[in-house]
Amino acid sequence: MDQTSASATSDGAPAAPADRAPSATRHDLQLGRRLFHLANGTSTATAYALLLTHEQVIHIFGTIACIVYVVDRVRIAYPEVVARHAPWVNRLLVRAEEQVRESAMIPYAIAVLLTIISVPKLAALVAIYTLAVADPLAAVVGIRYGRRRIARDRSLEGSLAFFAATLAIVALVFGYGTDASALTIIGAASTIALAAAGCELLPLRIDDNLTIPLFVGFVTWIIAAIFGVPLT
Numbered sequence: 001m002d003q004t005s006a007s008a009t010s011d012g013a014p015a016a017p018a019d020r021a022p023s024a025t026r027h028d029l030q031l032g033r034r035l036f037h038l039a040n041g042t043s044t045a046t047a048y049a050l051l052l053t054h055e056q057v058i059h060i061f062g063t064i065a066c067i068v069y070v071v072d073r074v075r076i077a078y079p080e081v082v083a084r085h086a087p088w089v090n091r092l093l094v095r096a097e098e099q100v101r102e103s104a105m106i107p108y109a110i111a112v113l114l115t116i117i118s119v120p121k122l123a124a125l126v127a128i129y130t131l132a133v134a135d136p137l138a139a140v141v142g143i144r145y146g147r148r149r150i151a152r153d154r155s156l157e158g159s160l161a162f163f164a165a166t167l168a169i170v171a172l173v174f175g176y177g178t179d180a181s182a183l184t185i186i187g188a189a190s191t192i193a194l195a196a197a198g199c200e201l202l203p204l205r206i207d208d209n210l211t212i213p214l215f216v217g218f219v220t221w222i223i224a225a226i227f228g229v230p231l232t
Helices: 031-050 054-077 079-085 087-092 105-118 121-145 156-177 182-201 208-227
Strands: 149-151
Touching: 031 054, 031 105, 031 121, 054 079, 054 105, 079 087, 105 121, 105 208, 121 156, 121 182, 121 208, 149 156, 156 182, 156 208, 182 208
Parallel strands: none
Antiparallel strands: none
16 A cells, blocks of 8 residues: 555544644644644734623633634544645644644643633733743744753743743733833733743643643732732
């Protein structure tokens, strides 16, 4: 049989053709996936900031999270359909280890929803923008320019990019959303960004799409209270 032909799975269903199965790993740049990650998070946070009430964003994003889960289960159950009719999904959005298990979009959607439910609006915005912007930026910088390893799969350059992006996010969200002084905002933003960058370095065996927004959301809430930055 030709190497690109479909083979049979254990239950008799045709498997995805080998040349259309996902092959990327977390060490690959995979810009399509990272841009998708960026677009989802920033659109959700911006809609929450400017257009939707707390109740509305929970209803809408809760529905989206359910749809994402169902679509991902279909992708796993019918890989040959995805490979045949939407090969770009495997090429741009899916990693090799996700071929037979849930994709990172599941913890991503769950974490965003839990963050919105659990913490004040400004803290949730900081957390979601950090997940959407700082996380993929750190990965891109680390893969392309990372030279100094400071932890497993982490580079100094990537961590600095994560810190800088989070610092800018907190400063912008607090600057537009609160009446705190510039000095207070800078102090709070620096502390939050440092804590977030430290969390990102931890070698946890839990998807960082889940840990980052929840950690950043609660840390933002706590540090804002310490610095006297009003979040409501």
